[in-house]
Amino acid sequence: MSARIRLYNTLSRTIEPLETRESGKIGLYVCGMTVYDYCHIGHARAMMAFDFVVRHLRQRGYDVTFVRNHTDVDDKIIARAKERGLDPLALSATFVHALEEDLAALGILPPTRAPRVSEHIPDILELIARLIAKGNAYRADNGDVYFAVESYPAYGHLSGKKLDDLRAGERVAVDSAKRNPADFALWKAATGDPAEPTWDSPWGRGRPGWHIECSAMARHYLGDTFDIHGGGIDLVFPHHENEIAQSECGTGHGPYARYWMHNGHLTLPRPDEDGADDEKMSKSLGNVIRIRDILQEVPAEALRLYFAETQYRSPLPYAADGLVRALGALDRIYSAKETALEVARATPTPVAELGDPAKELYALAIGFPAAFNDAMDDDFNTAQALAALFELVRAVNRFGNDKKARTKGALAMVPVIAAFDLAANVLGIAAMEPQAFFDEVKQKRLAAAGKSLADIEARILARTAARAAKDWAEADRLRAEFDAEGIVVMDNPTGCSWRMRIE
Ligand SMILES: [Zn+2]
Structure with a gap:
């Protein structure tokens, strides 16, 4: 087994050699997405970062169990579902399907397991019950269950934040039900809104808070401690900090994850303030956000190469x-x-x-x-x-x-x-296969430029006929016309071929 892999561990802030718990095996958990809309290329970058990681680990001989969740219970999902008059779980199921299609189109390998929060409520309830029993969590007067950050002295060691600083930064009396303003919800009491998905629990009907889901699902599939936990750099605090606190307190084992990997973000350009360029930009890839839109214009591998040009930890301003x-x-x-x-x-x-x-x-x-x-x-x-x-x-x-x-x-x-x-x-x-690639580029670039394949083929034939008739002026005129349209014509003994110029 190769022991040569080194990775940056957010926990130690250093590059460390990869040493797995079990020889040749890796348990990897990556925070997935809250699914209420189509995914954009920022999501693609994050998913691709871990696709490169998983593919390389497997190529190096590791047996990787890769878990990536779908957050299908969340305020944003409920709000979007209400706007559209849909059931929140049905809405998120639709977008989970769209996400899987997009990631497959990008050549991103599916995870070993892709659990959804709604399928793991019993695991979540069990972990919350443990935390309450151990004195790490409490049911507040408003019916919510909170994690008590002061019960975990190591709170803040991933992000480097200190509890005193966090408290000083909080506005006064944000939420009087909490003992400490930094306490976070494990279980949210039902609001009575009929659109909200809720489940029975020992603390009353309600739904899980966001952070607990990852602790519960990682534990279900990978055990109390596992090798690598990944996600976007924005998740270090509070999400990953809270995952560590919940898991290490709930299971009594540490470390929750041995290595923490965080990908940098893809930032998107903002449309011009006057909006004048917006349409042009959307057609010329400038401000396209959705994965499925961009894949209409370029092959998936172009996006893969674009992301691979920047190591995963660096931020990437999209251009x-x-x-x-x-x-x-x-x-x-x-x-x-x-x-x-x-x-x-x-x-x-x-x-x-x-x-x-x-x-x-x-x-x-x-x-x-x-x-x-x-x-x-x-x-x-x-x-x-x-x-x-x-x-x-x-x-x-x-x-x-x-x-x-x-x-x-x-x-x-x-x-x-x-x-x-x-x-x-x-x-x-x-x-x-190279020819399949060249054909795909031709088709997508033509479509993106609003050109018709039949029209180009007809003019190529006209030019071939002009050459056969030794009408060089007409042949040259057609070549210049093609050139102005970004089409490169290549004459050869049996006729001619053409391709779209990439610029
Ligand atoms: Zn997570």
């Missing part, structure tokens, strides 16, 4: 031109993969008999798994792993320019293709 640049970079990767697959069918000749570009490429490809894994082992540094991939892509291009090597280089391609497979397995990049 549409960055996504288009990522698509261009992906196009270069697929061109190289296409070359490698083509040369793999050529004559097998010992690499030593080929020229320098082939020898260099071969050596680089042999060393690729080590370079790639070193980067990923180093706190899942996808940016560095991509750098290794681009070095390989450039070497494939140099090799591809050597016409003699192209006809004889099949043996040199063996490690090159293995390298592309490794990147596909861990980053989910270059996982497609």
Whole structure:
């Protein structure tokens, strides 16, 4: 088992070697989403961060049990359901389904378990009962059950916050039912609103507070202590702080999680104040928010590559031109993969008999798994792993320019293709057949530009006919017309092909 993986642990604020509780096994819990609408690309970044983590851990041989919850009981869900005259659990079930579709379209592997709060009320009740029995929680006069933060001396050790500072920061008498303003709700008494989903409990009818669900579900699937807990950086306080307090007090075991991983946020640009550019921006990827909208315009792997260019802990200000640049970079990767697959069918000749570009490429490809894994082992540094991939892509291009090597280089391609497979397995990049990728780009870029495939094919045929009739003026006019539309026409002996320019 590889013991080389190192990761930043928010708990210790240092990079630590990964040492799992059980050799070769990892229990990973990641806070999922509160589901009341379609997911946007900020969610995609968070989900992708842990997709890279899970894929790499599995590729390194770990048996990963990956749990990611759906919060389907929440104030925002109830409010949205009331607006629409729907049952809150039905509304959230609809959006859980939409979320699963979006994540599948992004190539994000499904978790081992994806529990919903509404399915785990007995686990939640049991944990709350333990906390009350141990003196860590109390039922207040208003019928709510609160966790008493003062009963847990270590409260604040994840976020570095101190209880005294928290209390000083609270406004006076925010909630008089609490003993300490920092106490948080484990169980909320039913408000009497018929739209609110509620359950019976020993403390009266009500519903769980937000934080308790993750403690209860993590315990149900991963046990009292497990290896890694993840989520967005905004969850460190209070959500994760509260999870630790509830779990360590409730189970009597610690640590709740050995490592805490937090992803940085994707920030979205705001529309211009005058709103003048809004429509244009939404069409040109500038201000698209939903995952499913962006996937109409670019293949999923463009988004994967765009996210992988920044290591998961860093904040990422979203920029549409960055996504288009990522698509261009992906196009270069697929061109190289296409070359490698083509040369793999050529004559097998010992690499030593080929020229320098082939020898260099071969050596680089042999060393690729080590370079790639070193980067990923180093706190899942996808940016560095991509750098290794681009070095390989450039070497494939140099090799591809050597016409003699192209006809004889099949043996040199063996490690090159293995390298592309490794990147596909861990980053989910270059996982497609090149032609399928080029076709998808063509179709999506045309649709995004509001162009018709039939119209372009008809004009390509007209140009081919003009060339056959030696009407060079007409052929050149059509080429210029295509060029102005961002379509690159490539003449070859049997006719011509075309593709969308990525810019
Ligand atoms: Zn959580």
